Amino acid sequence: MKKARHSWYLPALLLASCTLAACSAHDEILPSGSAVIPSSSWRPGPNGQALTASVPEQWWNRFGDPVLTSLVARAVHNNPDMAIAAERVMEARAQMRLSFSAELPHVEGSGIGIGNGRFSTMEFSQYILGGGLKFDTDLFGRLREQTRAAKARMLASAADRDAVELALIGDTVRAYVALQSSREALTILEHTRDVREAERIRIAHEVTAGYEKRSSADQADALVSNAQAQIAATKLQIARQEDALAVLLGDMPNDIDSIATDGPQLDNIRFPPVIEPVPARVLANRPDLVEAGDTIIAADHSLQSARAAFLPDIVINPGIGTIGGSNPFTGTAWALGGSILAPIFEGGELQANERIARSRRNQAAWAYRKAAIEAFREVEDALAGLTHLAEEEEQVQRALYDRQHTLADARKELRTGYVNYFDVANSEYDILETTLQRVQIRAARLGEIATLYQATGGK
Numbered sequence: 001m002k003k004a005r006h007s008w009y010l011p012a013l014l015l016a017s018c019t020l021a022a023c024s025a026h027d028e029i030l031p032s033g034s035a036v037i038p039s040s041s042w043r044p045g046p047n048g049q050a051l052t053a054s055v056p057e058q059w060w061n062r063f064g065d066p067v068l069t070s071l072v073a074r075a076v077h078n079n080p081d082m083a084i085a086a087e088r089v090m091e092a093r094a095q096m097r098l099s100f101s102a103e104l105p106h107v108e109g110s111g112i113g114i115g116n117g118r119f120s121t122m123e124f125s126q127y128i129l130g131g132g133l134k135f136d137t138d139l140f141g142r143l144r145e146q147t148r149a150a151k152a153r154m155l156a157s158a159a160d161r162d163a164v165e166l167a168l169i170g171d172t173v174r175a176y177v178a179l180q181s182s183r184e185a186l187t188i189l190e191h192t193r194d195v196r197e198a199e200r201i202r203i204a205h206e207v208t209a210g211y212e213k214r215s216s217a218d219q220a221d222a223l224v225s226n227a228q229a230q231i232a233a234t235k236l237q238i239a240r241q242e243d244a245l246a247v248l249l250g251d252m253p254n255d256i257d258s259i260a261t262d263g264p265q266l267d268n269i270r271f272p273p274v275i276e277p278v279p280a281r282v283l284a285n286r287p288d289l290v291e292a293g294d295t296i297i298a299a300d301h302s303l304q305s306a307r308a309a310f311l312p313d314i315v316i317n318p319g320i321g322t323i324g325g326s327n328p329f330t331g332t333a334w335a336l337g338g339s340i341l342a343p344i345f346e347g348g349e350l351q352a353n354e355r356i357a358r359s360r361r362n363q364a365a366w367a368y369r370k371a372a373i374e375a376f377r378e379v380e381d382a383l384a385g386l387t388h389l390a391e392e393e394e395q396v397q398r399a400l401y402d403r404q405h406t407l408a409d410a411r412k413e414l415r416t417g418y419v420n421y422f423d424v425a426n427s428e429y430d431i432l433e434t435t436l437q438r439v440q441i442r443a444a445r446l447g448e449i450a451t452l453y454q455a456t457g458g459k
Contacts, residue, residue: 034365036372055275055285055458060173060450064270067263068176071249075172076165078250085161092150092157099150103143105135132319139314145305152298159291162459166287170454172248174447179241180263181443185436186234192432193227200224219425266442272449274386275456285457286375292368299361306357309350312342375455382452389448393441400434407431 056062060072076082108131138144200220206212243253263269284290317339343350407427 030365031362034362034369036369055453055456057459059272059453059458060169062270062272063173063446065264068173068269071176071245072169072172074249075168079168079248080250081164081168082161085164089154089157089161092154096147096150096154099143099147102136103138103147105133107131107133129322132317135316137314137316140308140311142305142308142311142313145301145308149298149301149305152294152301156291156294156298159287159294162287163291166454166457166459168248169459170450172245173450175241175245175248176263177266177269177443177446177450179238179245180266180269181439182234182238182241183263184265184439186231186238188432188435188439189227189231189234192428193224193231196220196223196227196428216422219422223425223428266439266446269446271446272453274383274449275452286371286455287457288371289368289375289457292364292371296361296364296368299357299364303354303357303361306350306354309353310343312340315339315341378455379452382448382455385448386445386452389441389445393438393445396434396438396441400431400438403427403431403434 061069136143200217200223203212203217203220207214207217246253407424407430410424410427413423
């Protein structure tokens with residue numbers, strides 16, 4: 001069974017290996033053990049067939065909750081992390097443009113004016129207007145590789161922005177579900193308190209009439225107090241969850257209550273379909289893996305640029321100018337110059353830069369492997385969680401059904417005198433705990449499906 005679940009890993013593992021191989025086209029030496037190599041026991045699918053499942057776009061809409069949809073939209077629009085990530089993309093684009101500008105010719109102008117001058121016995125006035133051009137031929141591609149590295153870093157920054165957005169969406173969905181779970185638990189506890197309060201009053205009358213012992217009244221009082229304590233704890237939890245959700249929305253705390261209150265109960269939130277089996281190629285959509293791959297590409301180009309710095313370079317410097325004024329030396333002058341520059345002795349600077357670039361490329365390769373392993377773990381954990389939580393909810397629902405019958409029988413026997421109030425109280429406590437457990441499991445299942453969609457890179 002375990003081998004079958006691993007069958008969908010193969011395409012992404014191959015993709016990871018190909019990505020690393022492509023990034024090392026100039027330098028095939030990768031850190032030992034950094035490549036992502038699939039196990040021979042993994043297969044694309046039954047009889048070698050490819051798996052074709054896909055992640056739906058805007059998967060949070062599949063919960064069928066318009067309140068949740070509006071909260072996700074607000075979070076994406078207002079959260080400061082999104083604004084910061086967008087600014088990082090703008091910065092990376094400017095850095096790419098700055099790197100590209102080094103490949104282009106640079107033109108400079110100058111002007112000199114002399115009002116009244118004397119040379120020997122001659123008085124004169126003069127002006128000089130000129131311009132010059134500087135162009136680095138980039139003979140061995142040092143500047144080109146820097147530009148390519150900057151472009152890859154810009155793409156990695158854009159992928160990072162997408163990763164921030166995806167994480168924000170997943171956090172918002174889970175925070176909303178958790179808040180609705182606590183609100184539902186509060187409703188259950190308040191109803192339980194009211195029922196227990198009515199029973200406390202009834203037991204007090206029966207104690208006064210001599211039909212019940214004083215200990216039964218004490219037990220009824222304790223049950224009411226326990227319910228009140230649970231209500232207070234749940235209200236504190238709700239307040240903190242509302243503040244956490246407000247922060248995700250980019251709002252100040254205490255601004256969320258009127259929005260989240262309108263949400264449906266957990267049983268009325270639609271449960272989206274589970275994506276299983278998950279083809280590993282879907283993981284290529286994960287922004288963190290895209291970012292890790294672009295980081296390898298950027299580091300590889302930086303390494304090639306560092307190596308090109310060992311080689312000679314040619315710089316061309318043509319210039320032209322005009323001289324005028326009341327002196328005999330007027331006219332147009334031009335010059336064509338150039339230089340060939342090659343490192344002779346740099347005190348180890350170039351070698352150190354090359355080693356730094358190589359180490360960064362190797363770090364990027366290890367980071368890609370780490371991100372790929374983490375991606376597989378998150379998907380595997382989400383699938384396992386959904387499977388076992390569904391089984392747990394089914395069993396808890398059966399237990400709740402049985403305990404409701406037990407409570408009904410206990411109340412009948414209490415009226416006929418076959419049992420005392422302690423038996424009824426124990427049955428009520430069991431039902432309350434089971435009901436709250438069912439709410440928590442339902443919320444966990446909804447949160448887990450959001451985690452699965454997030455883990456597969458869906459947006």
